[in-house]
Amino acid sequence: MQFKEKTEQINYVYKGKIINVRKDNAILPNGSSAIREMVEHSGGSAVICEKDGKILLVKQFRYPYGEELWEIPAGKLNVGEDPAQTAIRELEEEGGIKAEKVVKLFDVYPTPAYTNEIIRIYRAEGLTETKMHLDEDEFLCAKWIEKDKIKKMISQGKIKDAKTLIALLSVL
C-alpha cells in the first residue's frame, strides 16, 4: 500500500542561519489538500567513541530546553562536507580525539513529522589524543564515562538526547 503525498506548492515562511521553515500545500493520498509545515536543516553527524570501557560524552547547554545535556560529540555539516568528515572533525573539536576512521552505524530521522534533518551516527576507530578546539561561541566540557555509569544515567533518565540514546543503547 502506498500513501504518497505530493507537493503542490512550496512556500518559505522563514529563512534563517541553521533552519528554513516552509508551509507547503500538499495533495493527500485521497486527493484532498493539506498544509504541511516543515523545517529544513542541512543535517549533521554524531560519533560514538569508546576506549577502555569508557565512552566520550560532552555536556552542553541547549538553548531550546534551557538545560545542559549529555550528548555524544556531534555537529552540523559544513557546506559540501562529507558526513564522515564532519564526524571526524567534531570529535576532534569537541572531544580532543583524532580518529583514523569512522564507521556508519545509523541514519536517524530525529522527528519526522516536521523536519527533514538527517543525523548520521558513526563509531570512531583508531584514536589518538589531541586538543579540543571549540568555536568562539561554543561552550562545552568533554568527559570519558564508564559504561556502567552510563547505563545508570540512562535508567535514571539523565540522558535525553535522541542520537545519544540510540548510539549508547546500540553498544551497551
Added chain:
Amino acid sequence: MQFKEKTEQINYVYKGKIINVRKDNAILPNGSSAIREMVEHSGGSAVICEKDGKILLVKQFRYPYGEELWEIPAGKLNVGEDPAQTAIRELEEEGGIKAEKVVKLFDVYPTPAYTNEIIRIYRAEGLTETKMHLDEDEFLCAKWIEKDKIKKMISQGKIKDAKTLIALLSVL
C-alpha cells in the same frame, strides 16, 4: 562548570499549526550576544507494544522526507492532555489496540539544537484488540512484526525514526 545562556529577547518569526518558530537574542556564558533560532512544539507521546514476540509498528508517509517510515505508534499531545493518555489514545487510533496502562521508558529530546519538543516513550501493558480509527487526513498501516525481523530491519538501516530506534533498541 555551568554554561547557561540567558534569553534577552524572544522574537516570533512564524506561528503555525504544529510549530512556532523563534529567532531570539541570547546572552552567552562569556557575555557576548548571539541569535538562537528555535522551533516550539507542544510535544508528543509514543508507545511500544509487544505481544507474542512481535512488536507493533505503523508505516506512514512523512512529508519532510518524502518517504514512508516504520515507527512505533505516536502522536502529538492534545491541549491539556496527560502524555500517558496521549500514548493510550494513539495506540488505539493507529494500532487498534487498547492498553490498560502505559509505563514510561524515556523522555527524549529529538534534536536539541533547535527544537524544544519532548517525546515521551511508553511501554503498553494489558492489551486488548479493538479497532483503528484514524483522523480524516491520516493514512497509515499497522503491522505486528517478529522481533528477529525487526533486528534485521535495524541492521539494514530500514528503521530511521529516532523514537522508534530508541524504543526498539531498549527491548531487543
